[in-house]
Amino acid sequence: MTAQSPQGTAVSSDVAVPAYIFDHDDPAALFTRLQRMVIHLELLQAEAVRSFDVTFRDFVILATLRKEPAPHALEVSQIARYVLRPMGSISQGLDRIERAGLITRTASTDDRRKVIVALTDQGRSLADRMLSSYDATRDRVFARLGPDQLERIDAAVTDLLVALDANYLEHADNPETPKENP
Template sequence: MTEAPSRLAADPIAVARDEWERRGWADAAPGMAAVTSLMRAQQIVAARVDAALKPFGVTFARYELLMLLTFSRKGTLPMKLIGSRLQVHPTSVTNAVDRLEAAGLVTRSTHPDDRRAFIVGITDQGRDLAARATDALNAQVFAAPGLTPTDLEALVDVIGRMRSDAGDF
């Protein structure tokens, strides 16, 4: 059994912010604290998600691909559209599909209108795994992420504005 890390006496990001201000970078201190906080929060959330998905043998990227196929009308999508919807490079889609296909969770076939393109389809085994993984994520991560419902809505709004400003959508 692994031991939980001990809590720090002070927030290291707050300490760094104080140092930023002390060194004359006060204008950049709030941004540094926000970006560093986001990056640390991402590490915390990723660890929780990884732990929830570990029993299913899939990464979050592969889980997202399975869910995207689950949400599609026919359970199939062109690989190019998968990359676009998940906002990842085609090489990442190919890698994820390769692994999911090897595990029997998806199939890949030649696109009927373009022999250079591929269609990915979710198998019954893939649907089952996606459903069980979703139950685990909902119970272990999504239902109680450590913020109030009001804070969650505010966070989604703020991060959404940041993403939009960056051209994410």
């Protein structure tokens, strides 16, 4: 059985969704919908990488490196900024994937205080397979939406991301700002 959201979108009654979540005049309801989307995305992301024996956070690091032009390398600080994680969290992930032979870490030739992380051939191969699985999972969800819907969502999410990034940067040095999700 399905119901209709106020925008006319079919909503399955098999999923427990409180009615207030579709109150489009309530900013709190919008935030709740966004939080629910995050949960769905996290579940889909975990599904996409489950068979590869890596955490999703490790996948994000590997995918970030893979999407860089050859030699698929970045400074540790760049990775931390790109994936919005503190350096300590990134270092732990790098330790795991380096032990697995997926990356190398070397001192920068320009500044020995900087560390360059690069994918190994094994890391590139694994990243390619994981990205393929991730793409298939994403495509399965996006197939439920039309091109116009995807275009509107893309524009709105981009605007929201710009606002969230600005807020993050504005408050990143605030000691009251949580640095890591438990």
